[in-house]
Amino acid sequence: MQKRVVFRSRLLPYLLVLPQIAITLIFFFWPAYQALESSFFIEDAFGFSRQWVAMQNYVELFEDPSYLRSFKTTLIFGVSVAVMAMSISLGLAVAANRVVKAATGYRTMLIWPYAVAPALAGVIWYFLMNPSLGIVAYWLKNVGVDWNHYLNGDQALLLVIVAAAWKQVSYNFLFFLAGLQSIPKSLIEAAAIDRAGPVRRFWTIVFPLLTPTTFFLLVVNLVYAFFDTFALVHATTEGGPVDATSILVFRVYNTGFIGQDYGSSAAQSVILMGLVIMMTFVQFRFVERKVQY
Amino acid sequence: MATLSINSLGKVYPGGVTAVSDVNVDIADGEFIVLVGPSGCGKSTILRMIAGLEGITSGDLQIDDRRVNDLEPGERDIAMVFQNYALYPHMSVRGNMEYGLKNEGLPKAQIAERIAEAARTLRLEEFLDRKPANLSGGQRQRVAMGRAIVRDPKVFLFDEPLSNLDAKLRTQLRAELKALHKRLGATFVYVTHDQVEAMSLADRIIIMSNGKVEQIGTPMDLYLRPASRFVADFIGSPSMNVLDGTVSSDRRSLQLNGSHQIDFGAELPAAAGNQIAIGIRPEHLHQNTAGETRIELSVGFIEQLGADTVVHGTLAGSQSPLAVRLNGVQARDSGDSIALSCGRDQIHLFDGTTGQRLNWDNQ
Ligand SMILES: Nc1ncnc2c1ncn2[C@@H]1O[C@H](COP(=O)(O)OP(=O)(O)OP(=O)(O)O)[C@@H](O)[C@H]1O
Ligand SMILES: [Mg+2]
Secondary structure (H helix, E strand, O other): OOOOOOOOOOHHHHHHHHHHHHHHHHHHHHHHHHHHHHOOEEEOOOOOOEEEOOOHHHHHHHHOHHHHHHHHHHHHHHHHHHHHHHHHHHHHHHHHHHOOOOHHHHHHHHHHHHHOOHHHHHHHHHHHHOOOOOHHHHHHHHOOOOOOOOOOHHHHHHHHHHHHHHHHHHHHHHHHHHHHHOOOHHHHHHHHHOOOOHHHHHHHHHHHHOHHHHHHHHHHHHHHHHHOOHHHHHHHOOOOOOOOOOOHHHHHHHHHHHOOOHHHHHHHHHHHHHHHHHHHHHHHHHHOOOOOO | OOOEEEEEEEEEOOOOOEEEEEEEEEEOOOOEEEEEOOOOOOHHHHHHHHHOOOOOOEEEEEEOOEEOOOOOHHHOOEEEEOOOOOOOOOOOHHHHHHHHHHHHOOOHHHHHHHHHHHHHHOOOHHHOOOOHHHOOHHHHHHHHHHHHHHOOOOEEEEEOOOOOOOHHHHHHHHHHHHHHHHHHOOEEEEEEOOHHHHHHHOOEEEEEEOOEEEEEEOHHHHHHOOOEHHHHHHOOOOOOEEEEEEEOOOOOEEEEOOOOEEEOOOOOOOOOOOEEEEEEOHHHOEOOOOOOEEEEEEEEEEEEOOOEEEEEEEEOOOOOEEEEEEEOOOOOOOOOEEEEEEOHHHOEEEEOOOOEEEOOOOO
16 A cells, blocks of 8 residues: 555645744744854844854853853753652652552642643742741751752752752653553563562563663753753742852853843853754664664 | 362452352373363463462462462462563563573573573574564564473463464474473463364363363363363364254154254153253264264355365254264265264263253263
8 A cells, every 4th residue: 555645736745844844944943043143243232233253152151160060050950850850750650550540540640740830830849948938948947957048059959950850750750651551561470470579570671671761751851951941940049049050041041131141142052052952863863763662 | 390289269350250260170290281261261360370460369279289379470480481472572582581590599500501401492592692572473482481491390381372373383383382391291281272272282171161160181081071062062173063952752862953853772861851952073974874873964065174074054954053074075065965874972962951961871
């Protein structure tokens, strides 16, 4: 059977993909090009004049210790969010996979956080952890932890990590659950007969078979943490105290809109774009080719 | 090497499905037992209860006189070959076979030795480093077998291990399996829905229907003395002809549909006017009138098998299906009628209502 559709008109296929191409061009390529262009200029705050400076914006960025610190912060933030969100959701997925009764109920409940807007997720955690009225901060005080993310940079970073991870758990959970359910039950049974206990079964059979899912989620979570957490940081710590939570995306905004240094902001977004392209490449290169069991 | 003793074993699944009830059997050391029956009769359930993959609702299960009801699958010292083989896809053939031994904590040298031997027996040497995905169905099947053999378990369990293979390979592997059993001398419990497989492999067959045991016996027991109409129908291909009839007033003959009268020359084990059924295997009917029991077949269609010909049709003058196996190549037209006969000792009797076998003097 012929699977390919054959169009009689030569024009029709192009017409059909036109909207898609138009959207991509107008909303992705055009702004990207604008950012790339601006990154080579220094512009005055009102946009009246600009001056070609070639790579100067980039050079300044990499000579700025606080920008380099942001790189490190972003890396710590991204890896922590990914690891935390993934391990919690894997745990939940394994538990939910064992549940027989009311399984859909649990699943629905676990999916809800994903529907919460990032800014709102930030605000929820912000209230929970607020040093003067937050319930979690109160509990922490009772166990002897003096929580104040307004002053303590590490605590502030921890707060945004937890908030960002919490929001991503639902998404990961869905994928892990689907991954777990696609592992044939007879494999687990064969391992049980082969004298592997539940823990050993998990690490030698289940976890390796989840590798494709895990790798896919790792990339997705890193991309999320690096590029999709602006609203969350903005709503909670605003990058502070003293840049402690100023991750790269947040910095782009801060430099551009608060500092009004459009050239540097543009250069930063070009660097971020480069990162996204790299990660997407890694994902296509490895995830797609990874053996699907 | 072990005995297996099953006492009034029963299984009710959550949700209330009674899959197995009151199964009793003692399996001897080194015996090849085949569980056979139609789909959904509870064969896999019994096997999975022996393996410990399914909880036992009622009754006792003993391996070597030790009650194992509450032991984990890994503690029962059994090995199982699954219908879909259940090979670990991320491990090589060697990895698959090693897995259980590593879990047991066997020394490395010993593991290597066992794997080498199993690989030799099953002709898997050249595939040891391949992943299961890169093997043919038959090779995967042998790996699954290898994974069981290296464990050197007390009991081997097989759940339809050949059903995913083509007919030719199935026949070949059947022979290999039989040879393997002989060589290992281990206790085998084997599930299949294929009666030919059951007949050719088993020392004893357990035939089941609807979660209950119909009969336990050697293949020849089941063939020659089926305990019920169900067994008679299930064992043998084509199936035994079973014809309903009414016991005559002198209890010495049976009135079949289509004005056939079967004389028994002895008293039937049923009251006058009762409904009973006679069973005659297609291969026991002959194209002559030498036998004491004569019936006439009205030809419907024929199956030419080369070595012999199976003629399907009805008992002349009735709608009751009747088949006969004739030697060699035979041509018949639809509507022809063939006079057949058989010896009285080839006739089986079954109760009309319960379907249970009725024994009578002439046998
Ligand atoms: N997990 C389960 N929950 C509820 N009912 C089940 C379950 N597994 C099997 N059954 C039911 O128990 C009965 C016996 O099933 P079983 O799998 O033992 O049949 P089988 O003889 O192996 O059939 P087949 O030849 O098709 O494999 C069937 O009616 C089946 O629907
Ligand atoms: Mg089955």
